[in-house]
Amino acid sequence: xxxxxxxxxxxxxxxxxxxxxxxxxxxxxxxxxxxxxxxxxxxxxxxxxxxxxxxxxxxxxxxxxxxxxxxxxxxxxxxxxxxxxxxxxxxxxxxxxxxxxxxxxxxxxxxxxxxxxxxxxxxxxxxxxxxxxxxxxxxxxxxxxxxxxxxxxxxxxxxxxxxxxxxxxxxxxxxxxxxxxxxxxxxxxxxxxxxxxxxxxxxxxxxxxxxxxxxxxxxxxxxxxxxxxxxxxxxxxxxxxxxxxxx
Amino acid sequence: xxxxxxxxxxxxxxxxxxxxxxxxxxxxxxxxxxxxxxxxxxxxxxxxxxxxxxxxxxxxxxxxxxxxxxxxxxxxxxxxxxxxxxxxxxxxxxxxxxxxxxxxxxxxxxxxxxxxxxxxxxxxxxxxxxxxxxxxxxxxxxxxxxxxxxxxxxxxxxxxxxxxxxxxxxxxxxxxxxxxxxxxxxxxxxxxxxxxxxxxxxxxxxxxxxxxxxxxxxxxxxxxxxxxxxxxxxxxxxxxxxxxxxxxxxxxxxxxxxxxxxxxxxxxxxxxxxxxxxxxxxxxxxxxxxxxxxxxxxxxxxxxx
Numbered sequence: 158x159x160x161x162x163x164x165x166x167x168x169x170x171x172x173x174x175x176x177x178x179x180x181x182x183x184x185x186x187x188x189x190x191x192x193x194x195x196x197x198x199x200x201x202x203x204x205x206x207x208x209x210x211x212x213x214x215x216x217x218x219x220x221x222x223x224x225x226x227x228x229x230x231x232x233x234x235x236x237x238x239x240x241x242x243x244x245x246x247x248x249x250x251x252x253x254x255x256x257x258x259x260x261x262x263x264x265x266x267x268x269x270x271x272x273x274x275x276x277x278x279x280x281x282x283x284x285x286x287x288x289x290x291x292x293x294x295x296x297x298x299x300x301x302x303x304x305x306x307x308x309x310x311x312x313x314x315x316x317x318x319x320x321x322x323x324x325x326x327x328x329x330x331x332x333x334x335x336x337x338x339x340x341x342x343x344x345x346x347x348x349x350x351x352x353x354x355x356x357x358x359x360x361x362x363x364x365x366x367x368x369x370x371x372x373x374x375x376x377x378x379x380x381x382x383x384x385x386x387x388x389x390x391x392x393x394x395x396x397x398x399x400x401x402x403x404x
Numbered sequence: 405x406x407x408x409x410x411x412x413x414x415x416x417x418x419x420x421x422x423x424x425x426x427x428x429x430x431x432x433x434x435x436x437x438x439x440x441x442x443x444x445x446x447x448x449x450x451x452x453x454x455x456x457x458x459x460x461x462x463x464x465x466x467x468x469x470x471x472x473x474x475x476x477x478x479x480x481x482x483x484x485x486x487x488x489x490x491x492x493x494x495x496x497x498x499x500x501x502x503x504x505x506x507x508x509x510x511x512x513x514x515x516x517x518x519x520x521x522x523x524x525x526x527x528x529x530x531x532x533x534x535x536x537x538x539x540x541x542x543x544x545x546x547x548x549x550x551x552x553x554x555x556x557x558x559x560x561x562x563x564x565x566x567x568x569x570x571x572x573x574x575x576x577x578x579x580x581x582x583x584x585x586x587x588x589x590x591x592x593x594x595x596x597x598x599x600x601x602x603x604x605x606x607x608x609x610x611x612x613x614x615x616x617x618x619x620x621x622x623x624x625x626x627x628x629x630x631x632x633x634x635x636x637x638x639x640x641x642x643x644x645x646x647x648x649x650x651x652x653x654x655x656x657x658x659x660x661x662x663x664x665x666x667x668x669x670x671x672x673x674x675x676x677x678x679x680x681x682x683x684x685x686x687x688x689x690x691x692x693x694x695x696x697x698x699x700x701x702x703x704x705x706x707x708x709x
Contacts, residue, residue, distance in 0.1 A: 238493065243488060246458040
């Protein structure tokens with residue numbers, strides 16, 4: 158049974174990343190450039206002083222972008238190729254379909270993650286424990302973004318709606334929040350807006366764990382609580398709102 | 405023993421269609437054998453019925469089962485036995501035919517090696533193994549459809565749903581695909597929808613006629629023919645006193661054509677008379693087209709012939 162599940166997860170990975178990367182190698186360049194472009198911009202503007210913060214931001218954005226990409230990929234496959242209908246009428250369970258598709262986004266972003274890992278190894282110094290905390294932040298970001306992506310994909314009925322969702326999520330959660338720079342760069346009265354995005358809490362924790370930002374233990378606990386609560390709430394919404402078999 | 409496809413008062417009301425019934429108390433009992441074709445105009449409910457039976461869509465009320473498996477309660481088990489090619493499905497552009505089938509089989513639980521072998525066999529069966537490594541986006545419309553048919557064929561599913569598999573294809577490609585569909589129907593129960601009546605006539609062992617969400621006829625071609633009072637049809641261009649005064653039902657089209665549905669004896673008598681007059685006409689047993697127009701709407705038949 159386990160090998161059957163692995164095959165069902167692998168199918169999603171093959172379709173949504175491996176075959177695409179193999180048949181259209183140009184996408185490899187795109188996946189590298191997209192999260193690195195912001196990093197380069199911030200490093201130039203800050204004259205290199207925010208290099209470490211921007212690298213951490215690049216990781217967070219790569220993880221969050223996976224959800225945005227999943228949303229448009231699933232919508233595209235569902236509405237334009239009717240793939241989801243074909244899979245619904247097969248023994249594949251919804252959870253394994255989504256798991257495969259979600260992991261495919263990780264594979265798809267692996268070139269960027271690899272570049273960031275090299276940069277991180279050179280310019281950001283984390284001990285094993287701090288690295289594990291940072292990885293936990295990234296995993297939570299991944300789960301949050303994937304959950305948002307899958308929920309929106311199942312309710313979007315065409316590609317125009319799907320693009321609208323993508324742009325909205327991208328602006329709200331990746332462009333506006335202080336991910337590539339510390340929140341202290343935002344004037345006090347406007348910080349409350351940044352705190353509407355879960356990526357802000359993730360960036361704050363990552364910057365703190367790497368020593369780029371000093372926060373109290375209480376703030377760190379609050380950041381974790383908010384991230385975990387958002388993850389649980391989104392998972393509940395996803396399981397209730399998601400449409401596998403339509404009604 | 406051959407199982408059955410059964411629907412009892414199956415009804416579907418879409419929440420966004422102001423209470424209009426997409427399917428209205430559908431009752432079907434047929435053996436799961438051969439090809440069952442669902443015919444009807446656009447919006448008749450064909451796709452809705454297929455999507456409900458293929459466990460993609462929940463019915464609003466009523467019951468349906470396939471070989472004893474309830475489509476709602478036993479969906480998990482039924483999905484092991486079905487494969488569906490939805491309406492407007494296309495093979496994914498950035499993949500090859502082999503990758504398309506291989507990945508689908510892996511979703512069904514096959515290991516990579518076995519899926520690869522089955523994919524190659526299925527592609528060979530529909531005669532497109534020579535393009536197995538070309539990108540789907542470079543294939544012709546007919547070949548793309550064959551890829552999808554091969555996808556269903558490659559699976560172990562013994563019940564196949566094909567929603568308008570030949571729509572949009574040129575006549576040659578369509579007839580080419582028929583051969584594979586006929587072969588498929590011989591080994592697995594196939595439910596296909598079409599609005600090409602000729603296709604249903606050529607392929608199906610049983611035909612269901614849907615109109616405005618209602619099942620208005622079901623049976624073999626012979627059984628459906630009996631729904632029409634007269635069993636022979638004479639068609640000719642321009643009116644004729646011979647036809648006007650004959651026994652039967654006459655219909656006049658906007659293009660000046662005339663069709664008379666009549667008895668066999670009367671058809672033979674009229675044909676002799678028309679031959680004597682040197683008139684050009686055609687005579688044949690009633691076709692599925694005749695039955696369809698007759699049962700769907702006699703009034704519309706008069707307008708559209």
